[in-house]
Amino acid sequence: MPEQSVLIVGGGPAGLEAARGVADLGYKAILVEKRNRLGGTPDEANYAALTPDFRPAEEAMREMADAVQNHPNVELHLNSTVTAASGSVGDFEVTLKNAKGVEKVKAGAVIIATGFTHFDPGRETQQYGYYEFDDVITLVDLEKMLKAHKVVRPSNGQPPKRLCFIQCVGSRDRQIGNEYCSKVCCGIASKEAIEVRQQVPDCKVFIFYIDMRMYGYWENEIYWPAQEKYKVNYIKGIATEVLKKGDQLIVRGEDATFGRPMEVPMDIVVLSVGMEPSAGTKEMAKVFGLETNKYNFIETIGGALNTVTTSKEGVFACGACTGPADLEDSISSASAAALKAVSMLRKVAQAA
Amino acid sequence: MALDLSQNRYAEVPYEEKERLFNEVKRDMRFDEYLYGCYECGICVAACPSARFYDFSPRKIAQAVAREDVELFYIFLNDSIWDCSQCFSCDRCPRQNSPGGLITVMREVAVKNGLASAQQALEGYGRIVYKIMSTGTQVSPDMLQPSAFPDWGPHVKEISDNLDLWRKALPPETLHTTETGWQVSDKTIIELYLIWHHTGVMDMIKEVDEGLFMILADVMEERLEEEGYDVTFD
Amino acid sequence: MIPVETLVKPASERQFNVNPADAPTEDYHDIIFQLEKEGEWEVQRVPEPYIEVETKFGRKKKIPINTTWHHKSCGQCGHIPGYSTSIFWINRKLGLDYLDPTDQTSCTAWNYYASATSNVAAQAAVAMRNFAAAAETGYFPIIHCGTSFGHYKEVRQELIHSPELRRQVRDILAKLGKKLVMPEEIVHYSEWVHAMRHRIAELQVRDMSMVAATVHPACHYHKLVREDAIYDPEIYGAQRTAVITATLKAIGVEVRDYSTWYDCCGFGFRHILVSRDFSRSFATQRKIEVMKEEADPDVVVTHDTGCVTTLDQSQFAAKAHGRNVGVPVMSDSQMAALAMGAHPYKVLQLHWHNTDNKPLLEKIGIDVEKAWKEFEDEVEKIKRGEKQYLTWEDVDA
Numbered sequence: 011m012p013e014q015s016v017l018i019v020g021g022g023p024a025g026l027e028a029a030r031g032v033a034d035l036g037y038k039a040i041l042v043e044k045r046n047r048l049g050g051t052p053d054e055a056n057y058a059a060l061t062p063d064f065r066p067a068e069e070a071m072r073e074m075a076d077a078v079q080n081h082p083n084v085e086l087h088l089n090s091t092v093t094a095a096s097g098s099v100g101d102f103e104v105t106l107k108n109a110k111g112v113e114k115v116k117a118g119a120v121i122i123a124t125g126f127t128h129f130d131p132g133r134e135t136q137q138y139g140y141y142e143f144d145d146v147i148t149l150v151d152l153e154k155m156l157k158a159h160k161v162v163r164p165s166n167g168q169p170p171k172r173l174c175f176i177q178c179v180g181s182r183d184r185q186i187g188n189e190y191c192s193k194v195c196c197g198i199a200s201k202e203a204i205e206v207r208q209q210v211p212d213c214k215v216f217i218f219y220i221d222m223r224m225y226g227y228w229e230n231e232i233y234w235p236a237q238e239k240y241k242v243n244y245i246k247g248i249a250t251e252v253l254k255k256g257d258q259l260i261v262r263g264e265d266a267t268f269g270r271p272m273e274v275p276m277d278i279v280v281l282s283v284g285m286e287p288s289a290g291t292k293e294m295a296k297v298f299g300l301e302t303n304k305y306n307f308i309e310t311i312g313g314a315l316n317t318v319t320t321s322k323e324g325v326f327a328c329g330a331c332t333g334p335a336d337l338e339d340s341i342s343s344a345s346a347a348a349l350k351a352v353s354m355l356r357k358v359a360q361a362a
Numbered sequence: 363m364a365l366d367l368s369q370n371r372y373a374e375v376p377y378e379e380k381e382r383l384f385n386e387v388k389r390d391m392r393f394d395e396y397l398y399g400c401y402e403c404g405i406c407v408a409a410c411p412s413a414r415f416y417d418f419s420p421r422k423i424a425q426a427v428a429r430e431d432v433e434l435f436y437i438f439l440n441d442s443i444w445d446c447s448q449c450f451s452c453d454r455c456p457r458q459n460s461p462g463g464l465i466t467v468m469r470e471v472a473v474k475n476g477l478a479s480a481q482q483a484l485e486g487y488g489r490i491v492y493k494i495m496s497t498g499t500q501v502s503p504d505m506l507q508p509s510a511f512p513d514w515g516p517h518v519k520e521i522s523d524n525l526d527l528w529r530k531a532l533p534p535e536t537l538h539t540t541e542t543g544w545q546v547s548d549k550t551i552i553e554l555y556l557i558w559h560h561t562g563v564m565d566m567i568k569e570v571d572e573g574l575f576m577i578l579a580d581v582m583e584e585r586l587e588e589e590g591y592d593v594t595f596d
Numbered sequence: 597m598i599p600v601e602t603l604v605k606p607a608s609e610r611q612f613n614v615n616p617a618d619a620p621t622e623d624y625h626d627i628i629f630q631l632e633k634e635g636e637w638e639v640q641r642v643p644e645p646y647i648e649v650e651t652k653f654g655r656k657k658k659i660p661i662n663t664t665w666h667h668k669s670c671g672q673c674g675h676i677p678g679y680s681t682s683i684f685w686i687n688r689k690l691g692l693d694y695l696d697p698t699d700q701t702s703c704t705a706w707n708y709y710a711s712a713t714s715n716v717a718a719q720a721a722v723a724m725r726n727f728a729a730a731a732e733t734g735y736f737p738i739i740h741c742g743t744s745f746g747h748y749k750e751v752r753q754e755l756i757h758s759p760e761l762r763r764q765v766r767d768i769l770a771k772l773g774k775k776l777v778m779p780e781e782i783v784h785y786s787e788w789v790h791a792m793r794h795r796i797a798e799l800q801v802r803d804m805s806m807v808a809a810t811v812h813p814a815c816h817y818h819k820l821v822r823e824d825a826i827y828d829p830e831i832y833g834a835q836r837t838a839v840i841t842a843t844l845k846a847i848g849v850e851v852r853d854y855s856t857w858y859d860c861c862g863f864g865f866r867h868i869l870v871s872r873d874f875s876r877s878f879a880t881q882r883k884i885e886v887m888k889e890e891a892d893p894d895v896v897v898t899h900d901t902g903c904v905t906t907l908d909q910s911q912f913a914a915k916a917h918g919r920n921v922g923v924p925v926m927s928d929s930q931m932a933a934l935a936m937g938a939h940p941y942k943v944l945q946l947h948w949h950n951t952d953n954k955p956l957l958e959k960i961g962i963d964v965e966k967a968w969k970e971f972e973d974e975v976e977k978i979k980r981g982e983k984q985y986l987t988w989e990d991v992d993a
Contacts, residue, residue: 132612132835135454136405137858141833144606154603164604184398184458187620220403220456247404250454253855255890260855264404269419271408391716391758411860411878447864447874448709449815450746453822469712484711486870491713494670498701501674513876515912517950530978531971531986532677532945534684536668536696538985543673547698553725553772554701560768561718570713 012100012358013118015040015085016351019092019294022050023337024329024344025123026074031348032121033083037355040115041078042087042106044290048075051125052337055150058157059205060337061197062231068157087115091290095120095297099324100358118358119324119351120298122308123344124290126330129180129188129283137251138176138281145259146252146279149175149198156205161213163277165257170277173206174216174261175199176249181284181334182220188305192284193334196223199282200236207240216243216274218263247272252279284334291331298325307333318347326351365417371437380436386471387427387435387464396463400425406452406461418445420452420461427464443468444483476569488574491567496581498554499543503529552589555582564595612833619653621823627756628778636762637776640731642783647791652827652837658781659791660738665695665730666785669741670702671901678945679904680740682933683785685943688988689936690795699729703744710865716754720761721768723751728774738785742900745784746816749824752782784817786839786899787826789928793846801937805848806959809931810893810923811840812883812907814900815860840899840928847935852891856882862910863902879910884921894956896925904949911951924953934960941971942991 016032018025021043032039045054049071052060057067078084087106090113094105102120106113128150131140140146144165155161162169177199181192196219203215222244224233236242249263258275265272287306295302301309301321308327312319318326328347329340372380387393406420407413413420423442426434443465452461472480484491494500508519521528529538536544558564559582568575579595586593632639642658651657664687672679687694704722708714730737739745755762755778766776789796818825818837828838831845836857844851862878864871884907887893896907908925915921926934930944940946940962946953947968954964974990977983983990 130612132614132833133618135456137835139835140607141610141612141835142607144604144608146607147604151604155600158598158603160598160600160603162600164600164606167600178403178456182401183456185454185456185620187618220401246402247408248456250405250408251858254853255855262408264407264413264421266402266404266407266421269407269422271410271413391761392754395757409858411862411864411882412874414882415874415877444866447860447862447867449860449864450819451815451858451860453819466709466712470715473712480712483866483870484713487711487866490869491707491711494702494704494707499674500670500702500704500706502670503674503677506675511909513872513913514909514950515916517912521948524975527975527978528947529677530984531942531975532681533942533986533988533991534677534681534696535985536698537673537677537681543670543702544668544700545698546701550699550701550729553774554722556772557718557721557725557768560771561715561721563714563718566713566715570711 012355012362013102013116014038014355014359015117016119016121016355017042017102017104017115017117018121018123020050020123020125020290020329020331021045021048022123022125022329023052023071023074024125024340025050025121026078027341027344028121028123028328028348029078029084030081031345032352033078033081035348035352036083037352038083038085040085040087040117042090042092044089044091046089048078056154056157058153059201061194061201062228064201092294092297099354102324118355119326121347121351122291122294122298122300122320122325122327122331123329124294124331125288126285126291126334127288129286131179131281131283133186134179135183135185136249138179138249138279139252139254140281143252143254143259145277146281148281148283149195149202150283152202152280156202156209159209161206161210169210170213172214172216172276173278173280174218174276175203175280175282176261177217177219177282178248179281179283180286188284188286190305190334191223193223194336195282195284197228197232197336199280200224200232200242202280203242204232204236204240207242214243216245218245218247218249218261220248285330287331294331298322300325300327307331317343318350324354365441367434367437369433372440375436377432380432383439383471383475384430384432384435387467390467392463392467396460396467397424397427398457398459400428400459401457403456406455406459409451409454411449411451412445412447416445418442420446424459424461424464439468439472440477440479443472444479470566473566473570481570484570488571492574492578495558495567495578497542498546498551502542503540552586552591555586556591558582559593559595612829612835614650614654614827614829614834616654619655619823621653623655624752624756624824625780628780631756637778638731640727640736640777640779642780643736649787649791649826650828652823652825655823657824657826659783659787660736661792662692663694663735664738664788665697665733665735667700667726667730667737667739667744668696669744669901670706671905672740676901676904676948678930678943678948679901679927681943681945682927682929682938683740685933685938685991686789686796686929686936689799690792695733695735697729697733700726703741703747705743705747706865708747709743716761717764719747720751720755720765723748724765724769724776725772725774727779728769728777730779731777737779738783738788740785742784742814742817743902745782746820748782749821752778753821782824784899786817786928789843789932790826790839793843796932796936797846800847800935802935802960803848804935804960805850807895807956808850808852808891808893809844809895809897810852810854810887810891811844811857812861812896812898812903813837813840813857814898814903817899840897843928843932844897847932849931852893854887854890856886859883861903861906863906868902868906875906876910876913879906880914880919880921883907884911884914884923885919887923888920893923894959895931896923897928897931898925899928908950922951924949924951924956939970939991940967942974942986
């Protein structure tokens with residue numbers, strides 16, 4: 011009898027949704043998470059509000075985690091990593107490692123949901139000074155400050171009067187090798203810009219961009235309100251350098267609309283860092299022998315009509331381990347992965 | 363001076379001529395690595411020293427060439443490329459364009475085709491070209507003449523007055539020269555001339571400065587003849 | 597209230613770990629050796645002993661210590677000869693063997709960048725002729741000029757990617773009786789000074805701790821073929837090139853930052869000769885005046901020919917107009933030599949520089965008038981025909 015369980019690697023939004031999906035369909039979901047808690051990057055990086063609906067991330071992730079933690083069909087392995095895998099569809103044997111030692115579990119199918127990591131601005135082609143200046147921070151750092159309602163200059167603890175975002179840091183850049191768009195940064199920066207305006211109404215907020223990529227409802231839900239209601243300044247032109255003059259940061263770029271070089275003072279510069287495959291994603295591609303694309307994201311082989319099937323039969327992938335994804339994408343692909351995995355188990359069972 | 367990008371700027375030049383020059387740029391082996399596409403992000407402009415002093419925009423040049431806009435290309439080829447400082451600060455382009463490199467290629471095409479704008483841009487530059495091509499070093503001590511560098515102050519005159527002595531007061535044996543940066547051996551110069559001959563560099567000089575070409579050709583042919591080479595630059 | 601440090605780490609606690617696996621560019625080492633296997637050219641190995649340093653993406657680069665072949669710079673030798681003299685003097689002080697060849701031409705990149713009266717094949721042939729000349733002596737090339745260094749890196753890229761260009765250059769060199777030889781590394785002299793900085797510091801005799809400097813990294817050193825330039829986690833967190841800065845720190849000089857450090861000097865190749873107002877304005881308004889205002893340095897230290905010239909010479913006219921300028925400009929080799937006790941005129945040859953450097957020399961405890969007289973005495977002897985030249989023996993007498 012083939013195994014009637016699905017092993018899911020990663021306890022972030024995609025993994026949680028996939029596990030719940032499998033369990034709701036009446037199959038056993040074995041969820042493996044390397045940290046001691048669920049919630050993934052939104053929890054680990056301490057996100058404030060989610061994009062685009064501004065729902066508190068903590069509450070949303072708790073809801074997702076609860077749905078899985080209390081589910082009778084879910085077997086949870088926290089503090090555990092997958093170190094080896096063998097077998098094939100219907101009969102995988104996966105080795106888990108935790109503090110107590112090594113354990114082998116059986117599963118009929120596998121879903122990889124190991125997500126992304128934020129681009130390290132140290133590799134940025136431009137000169138943004140993240141490793142030089144306290145007041146240069148990332149989207150992730152600002153999320154933490156927004157959540158704590160403490161948006162201040164790290165250098166002196168004072169609220170900023172001028173804050174800007176620089177878009178496409180680590181994305182859309184052939185020099186770095188990441189030619190892709192990270193998809194979410196325009197929305198997240200605009201969302202954070204609104205929140206900064208709400209929390210520090212005296213602070214002027216600027217977004218330096220190449221193109222604002224606010225597709226679908228993100229346009230009317232975030233971009234327009236940011237520009238119209240919250241008076242966020244959108245400036246076409248990307249900064250080449252962040253410099254320091256006295257205790258003030260200076261952002262240098264071209265204001266491409268007006269065709270002139272600009273040097274503008276800022277109190278805080280927020281780098282809109284993009285997405286890269288997480289260490290876990292790269293590791294799982296190796297362990298399960300999955301094809302990856304040139305950026306080391308896991309390749310899905312079904313084109314536009316199947317976004318979760320990998321090069322290895324019985325192994326599916328969802329969320330940001332297959333490429334830049336927002337929360338909506340991740341949840342959708344997680345449901346698709348759960349459905350495909352369960353369908354696969356049923357097909358294998360019928361054939362047996 | 364403001365750059366005139368109006369459509370009738372070079373109306374008198376036939377489109378086919380502009381297209382011919384454009385295609386010459388595109389055919390260069392470096393072209394594909396110097397220009398991909400353009401986002402109009404402005405990174406090249408922000409980093410550019412020339413953009414601060416002239417109506418000069420590496421972004422506009424890259425954009426015009428990427429669009430294959432032959433008319434705009436021709437305007438930039440004549441009115442803009444000589445403003446570039448060739449510092450390559452623009453090489454940080456996220457599309458990995460090298461606007462500075464593209465301009466190097468455009469300048470070569472302008473020179474090879476003897477464009478009046480190229481001749482004008484290189485006026486007063488002939489002595490440098492002469493020096494490098496004929497002696498193998500580019501900047502020589504005897505170029506430090508007060509008349510050439512009035513804005514560098516009386517110190518240039520002091521050097522000029524003491525040149526022979528001060529060159530002798532240099533411990534490296536190769537630096538006692540005044541007409542070349544360092545002493546270049548005869549065999550080396552001959553090899554350099556042969557390189558110019560085999561790579562067609564003299565043809566470029568001929569297009570842009572006929573007088574300079576003739577002087578250089580004389581000097582080099584004579585020297586090569588002394589060494590037993592029968593080479594003519596024509 | 598939550599302290600902000602618990603939310604966002606200060607920059608001093610952010611640690612950038614460069615990982616060669618993330619390098620977005622090909623590794624030229626692999627390719628040049630592969631081409632050697634295929635019989636396309638020979639690779640001249642970096643002689644042992646060498647020092648290994650890290651480049652921008654965390655790859656290793658070998659810097660030769662001894663038996664070096666010095667590819668001189670036109671501008672340095674022509675107009676600021678203390679620059680190259682200092683490099684040679686340091687080699688001698690360290691007891692190293694080097695060659696100062698006459699079988700060397702300029703890289704001719706000034707023609708290439710300024711007047712476009714050259715082409716890819718000519719430039720590559722000139723470069724490879726010089727490399728072949730070096731290889732014939734068995735000494736390993738060290739490139740004095742930043743532009744030559746940057747341009748040779750470009751030439752290497754072009755040769756790596758174009759079999760046709762390799763064929764063309766190989767044919768030309770064959771007519772000159774030379775082989776196509778690519779050095780394992782293209783090394784800038786400031787990389788050699790960087791690699792040797794601790795040995796230089798061991799032989800230091802002058803206290804430099806009173807000196808504050810600003811650094812101008814040369815565009816053609818770190819912007820052209822950016823992956824082949826030295827970076828070090830201890831210097832600006834590996835976010836800027838480490839050459840010059842690390843050397844100055846090793847000899848105890850205080851390095852001060854200024855906001856336009858990334859800007860070009862304004863040299864512009866053709867501009868310094870035929871659009872001089874541009875070079876002058878840029879050098880003073882964007883560089884020297886900013887340094888004065890923000891850092892008030894005793895000296896500007898850089899590592900390229902055009903930069904020293906432009907930054908130094910441009911100050912005269914600005915001073916005449918009452919601008920806030922007046923900072924002497926030197927190369928890292930001159931600063932290192934100065935720390936090791938070199939004579940300011942016999943070795944550093946500071947009389948070729950323009951901006952007043954007496955205050956700097958006095959700060960390091962040099963009796964400027966006495967030193968100048970010592971130099972003048974030597975010049976007098978030459979004038980009187982008592983000696984033909986100033987010799988290496990004279991400079992340390």
